[in-house]
Amino acid sequence: MTKSPLAKAAFPLALTLFLASCGVETPASPGSSNDTANLEIPARGKPPASESFYEPVMQRLDEDMQNYVQTGKVANLAYALIKDGEWVRTGYFGTRTLGGSDPLDEHTIYRVDSLTKVVTAVSLLMLMEEGKFSLDDPITRFLPELENLKVTRSFEAGGGGGLRPANRAPTMRELLTHTAGFAYGGGRTNYANQVFLQRDVDDAPTGDEYVKRIAEVPLMYQPGTAWSDSAASDLQGIIIERISGERLGAFMKRRIFDPLGMVDTGFSVTEAQRWRLADLTAWAPGQPLTPVEGPHQAMDADQIPRDSGGHGLVSTISDYEIFAKMLLQEGTFEGQTLLSPESVRLLRTSATEFTHPETGFPIHEPFRGTGFGYGVAVVKNTIRSGLGAPEGTYFWDGGTGTWFWIDPYHDIIFIGMSQNLSPYPVMPRKTAMTDVYHALFTDYFPSNPVVEGDTFE
Known part of the structure; x- marks a missing residue:
């Protein structure tokens, strides 16, 4: 087995230090000194986004996400992993229509369900800032x-x-x-x-x-x-x-969607957008996927009289990434400021525990190790949560199988979209999170020689 350059350097250094601790004098290697000053140990630093994840585990992420489609739980599933502003990895599994052949992409439109709640909370905090x-x-x-x-x-x-x-x-x-x-x-x-x-x-x-x-x-x-x-x-x-004095959708369009350029987000779809709307399906164990009937399948404006702040929006991976970037960047995106940094920090600061009102015990087992802020869940204990995400990561899920999280510490955004609406939830976020954080390199040793003055900051 061939040793890495780091291993080759670290072993003699460890041996030298061990012998020295025992009072044994070690001879200098030819062309070097006993103080090990000339050992070329690669420097740690921040890797490029594209080199931040271990590829075999990222392949497992794709397998895990694709499995939801292959086992017949959903007709489609798509995700995007963004680090340091760069799209590191995407996955598009299944088809936009049930039984069809039309592919997915970052502009496929999904009913994001409870991801709407985060947009509503931001809207309300904007009004709070205005007094x-x-x-x-x-x-x-x-x-x-x-x-x-x-x-x-x-x-x-x-x-x-x-x-x-x-x-x-x-x-x-x-x-x-x-x-x-x-x-x-x-x-x-x-x-x-x-x-x-x-x-x-x-x-x-x-x-x-x-x-x-x-x-x-x-x-x-x-x-x-x-x-x-x-x-x-x-x-x-x-x-x-x-x-x-405005309808909720009109307020969000004027104050959030238009300034950020979120062209495919709203409470309904237009005729021009309809061909990109993913089918809404329902799944039950042992049963084939079936389309969901009713106004939420078509998302026509005239069939949806009330804009629901809890679960009414449609959006795309591309659009929701813009919204997430605005939050990651403390309320500002490409010169458009929606919230102050203080309000964004309020949004993502845990204000309460997920506890039973009578016993005080945890009430939602999937949320152990987390609290809830002003519109999102927040990781409070990495180990107890079992998610791998660092403290301060915030996230939420939609009942149709949509999810996102933002990790300010590692500059990570992850957005996932699917479309299952049934009493049998399909919620892939936890699987996606554990895969991503198993794959994430926390220490980086560049394979190229370190040149004085190089930086990975």
């Missing part, structure tokens, strides 16, 4: 319909268990951190979420009707006492509309 509200304002300043909220007596109760008045109205801070106590429906069986579904809150045709319906839904817990993914982002979107 439109403070974080400790009660949400009833903008949503007076929610003055008399009730709270379930038991978070887990499936049949009600009695109601009690809320101690106070939730604050804007609690709305942003999803600690206000609102339900969200979905597959949850506790009483508050059952009522949310019975009141058909999510299908409310207007923001005003949404607020009217959710006022009849009890909170899951007293405001500020726990965390839960919730209707808070939809309420954020309605507050944005009430403050700005």
